[in-house]
Amino acid sequence: MFAVYAARIDRDQPLSGLELGERPAPEVRPGWSAVNVKAASLNHHDLWSLRGVGLAEDKLPMILGCDAAGVDEDGNEVVLHSVIGQSGHGVGPKEPRSILTERYQGTFAEQVVVPTWNILPKPKELSFEEAACLPTAWLTAYRMLFTNAGVRPGDSVLVQGAGGGVATAAIVLGKAAGLRVFATSRDEAKRKRALELGAVEAVESGARLPQRVDAVIETVGAATWSHSVKSLKPGGTLVISGATSGDRPSHAELTRIFFLELKVVGSTMGTKDELEDLLSFCAATGVRPVIDEVLPMDRAREGFERLASGEQFGKIVLTN
Secondary structure: OEEEEEOOOOOOOHHHHEEEEEOOOOOOOOOEEEEEEEEEEOOHHHHHHHOOOOOOHHHOOEEOOOOOEEEEOOOOEEEEOOEEOOOOOOOOOOOOOEEOOOOOOOOOEOEEEEEHHHEEEOOOOOOHHHHOOHHHHHHHHHHHHHHHOOOOOOOEEEEOOEOEHHHHHHHHHHHHOOOEEEEEOOOHHHHHHHHHHOOOEEEOOOOOOOOOEEEEEEOOOOOOHHHHHHOEEEEEEEEEOOOOOOOOOOOOOHHHHHHOOOEEEEOOOOOHHHHHHHHHHHHHHOOOOOEEEEEEHHHHHHHHHHHHHOOOOOEEEEEO
């Protein structure tokens, strides 16, 4: 079958290890099911995999892709939960949690095999392309906001780095949930888009906000860390799920963190129940993922190049 896969690890030039071509069809083991992929979306996780982060050399070649929507063996339209092992369903009871492509072949192919427990019904209100955007970036944003930040309607939130998949999702979800959303970006066009999506104000990265906020959604890392901490109200919460600019900020702001009793919460992906709630939320409210570009699977390299450049606003989707 045709697939998009990591053939080599290159930490400095990750796209040099990306290959497109034929791979063996996945084998269905007991407790697992095959899904014919209709749409799959790119994440920064895929770029990190090509750098060897979370992906060991002995696992190569590895089909990339965490997210997918498609059709199962019984003809049902479905969405995949990308976290394998957290429940023990379909894997050994002692197997640690992993995300697709860290241990198991991913979704950038004609077909993917996952534990049957990881398959959820796709709401009829969502297209395959829309549903394929939800299991990683949008689920991450949903958990960051509503589980780990614990914000309520009327609260204020700062979203760093408008344009990325998680950040874009946080703006849209926050607006739909009645939050007062602020956003940052170095790019004027992305700030304008953030306003169109519902942010009350969008400022340049590092610029002072008109008010301090109850929570910060942080995925950028070192470049925005100090600004994130300084933007919080006393007792506020900073939730971090990524560090695309690096994980070693020059100023950790430890004094401010302890003096103002700020909370720093790490967040990774989300549970199957949270994904089910997110799917229902989108179906009921009309909220839809922001899609930057839809490409056929055989043009995946273009999508990877766009993601690596940081030019995208929203999700890049590959279709079969």
